[in-house]
Amino acid sequence: MSLLSIRDLCVDYRAGDRNVRAVDRFSLDIEAGDSLGIVGESGSGKSTLVLALLRLLPKNQAIIQGEALFEGQDLISMPEQTLNALRWQELSIVFQKAMNSFSPVHRVGYMMRDIYRLHCPGKSKEEGRARVEELLDMVGLPPRVYALYPHELSGGMMQRVNIALSLMFNPKLLILDEATTALDVVTQTQILEEIAALEKKLDITRVMVTHDISVIASSCKNVAVLYAGRCLETGAVEKVLLDPLHPYTKGLINSFPKHNTEEKEPLRSIPGSLPDLSDVPPGCVFAPRCELAQDRCVEEAVETILTADGRRVCCHHYGGERLAEQ
Ligand SMILES: Nc1ncnc2c1ncn2[C@@H]1O[C@H](COP(=O)(O)OP(=O)(O)OP(=O)(O)O)[C@@H](O)[C@H]1O
Ligand code: SF4
Ligand SMILES: [Mg+2]
Numbered sequence: 001m002s003l004l005s006i007r008d009l010c011v012d013y014r015a016g017d018r019n020v021r022a023v024d025r026f027s028l029d030i031e032a033g034d035s036l037g038i039v040g041e042s043g044s045g046k047s048t049l050v051l052a053l054l055r056l057l058p059k060n061q062a063i064i065q066g067e068a069l070f071e072g073q074d075l076i077s078m079p080e081q082t083l084n085a086l087r088w089q090e091l092s093i094v095f096q097k098a099m100n101s102f103s104p105v106h107r108v109g110y111m112m113r114d115i116y117r118l119h120c121p122g123k124s125k126e127e128g129r130a131r132v133e134e135l136l137d138m139v140g141l142p143p144r145v146y147a148l149y150p151h152e153l154s155g156g157m158m159q160r161v162n163i164a165l166s167l168m169f170n171p172k173l174l175i176l177d178e179a180t181t182a183l184d185v186v187t188q189t190q191i192l193e194e195i196a197a198l199e200k201k202l203d204i205t206r207v208m209v210t211h212d213i214s215v216i217a218s219s220c221k222n223v224a225v226l227y228a229g230r231c232l233e234t235g236a237v238e239k240v241l242l243d244p245l246h247p248y249t250k251g252l253i254n255s256f257p258k259h260n261t262e263e264k265e266p267l268r269s270i271p272g273s274l275p276d277l278s279d280v281p282p283g284c285v286f287a288p289r290c291e292l293a294q295d296r297c298v299e300e301a302v303e304t305i306l307t308a309d310g311r312r313v314c315c316h317h318y319g320g321e322r323l324a325e326q
Pocket of ligand 1: 013014015020022040041042043044045046047048049061096211277
C-alpha cells in the first residue's frame with residue numbers, strides 16, 4: 001500500500017459567481033521513503049493541492065472532492081477530529097511564506113515550546129524546552145536561538161526554525177511548500193542537504209513544492225509537473241528532466257539556465273500565460289500555448305497514458321501504451 005494515494009482530487013474556489021478549478025482530477029501515489037517534487041509555474045495550483053490534502057483551505061471558499069488515502073485512511077472525508085490527530089504528528093507542512101508566520105512579539109523558542117505542550121498535554125515547560133533545543137540542534141541552529149525574536153534571525157535561520165517545527169513529532173510525511181525559494185543559493189543548498197540527511201535519519205517521506213526545477217533535480221527522486229491544476233507528467237526525476245515528453249515540461253526546462261553543459265542555448269520562455277481557471281478550454285489545457293497543438297488538442301479531452309518506462313504523460317501527441325483515464 002502506498003503511503004499516500006491521491007485519486008481524482010479536485011479543488012474549486014468560489015470567487016463571487018465564478019468557479020475557479022485550481023486542482024483538476026489530480027491522481028498520484030507516493031510511496032514511503034519517496035521524495036517527490038511538485039513543479040509548475042506560479043498559479044498552477046501547487047499550494048492549493050498540498051493545502052487540500054491537509055484540509056487547510058478556507059472552508060467557505062474551497063470545495064475539495066476526490067480521495068487522498070494516507071495509510072488507507074481518506075484525509076478528505078475523515079472527521080475533523082481524526083484529521084487533527086494526524087496533522088503535524090503524521091503529516092506535517094512547512095507553509096509557503098512561513099518566514100512571516102511567527103508572532104514578532106514572542107521569542108521563537110517559547111512559541112515552539114508552547115506548540116509542543118499544546119500537542120502533548122502533561123509535558124512540563126522544561127520538557128518542552130528540551131525538545132525544542134533538540135530540534136534546533138537537529139537543523140543546525142545554536143541553543144541561543146531559543147530566546148531570540150523572529151526579527152533577530154536571518155531568512156535561512158528562520159527557515160530552519162520552520163523545518164524544526166515541522167519535525168517536532170517525527171512525521172511520516174513532510175510537505176515543504178517553496179521552503180527554500182526566498183533563500184540565496186548557498187543557504188538553499190545547505191538546507192536541502194540537511195533535509196536530505198534528516199529524512200534518511202528520521203525515515204521521512206517528502207513532498208517538495210517549488211517552481212524551481214534545479215531544486216527538484218538536486219533533491220527529489222520523482223517529480224510531478226503541474227499546470228493549471230492538472231498533472232501533465234510524472235515520473236523519475238532523471239527521466240522527466242533529462243528526457244521530458246510533455247511539451248509543457250520541455251518548455252519549463254528550456255526556460256531554465258543549464259549550468260552543467262557546454263551548450264550556449266538561449267533561454268526560451270513559454271509564450272502566453274496560464275488560462276483563466278474559471279473558463280478552461282474543453283481539450284488540452286496547454287493547447288493555447290503549445291507549438292504542437294492540432295485541432296484534436298483543442299476539441300478532445302486528453303487521457304493520461306502510462307509509458308513503457310513507467311511515467312505518466314497527459315498529451316495527445318505522445319503515443320505510449322494507453323492504460324487508464326485519470
Ligand atoms: N481563495 C481563493 N479564491 C479564488 N482563487 C484562488 C484562491 N486561492 C488561490 N486561488 C487561485 O488558485 C490558483 C492556484 O493558486 P496556488 O496558490 O495554489 O498556486 P501556486 O502554484 O501555489 O502558485 P505560487 O507558485 O505563486 O505559489 C490561482 O489561479 C489562484 O489565483
Ligand atoms: S495534447 Fe496537444 S496541445 Fe496538449 S500538450 Fe499535447 S500536443 Fe500540446
Ligand atoms: Mg504556492
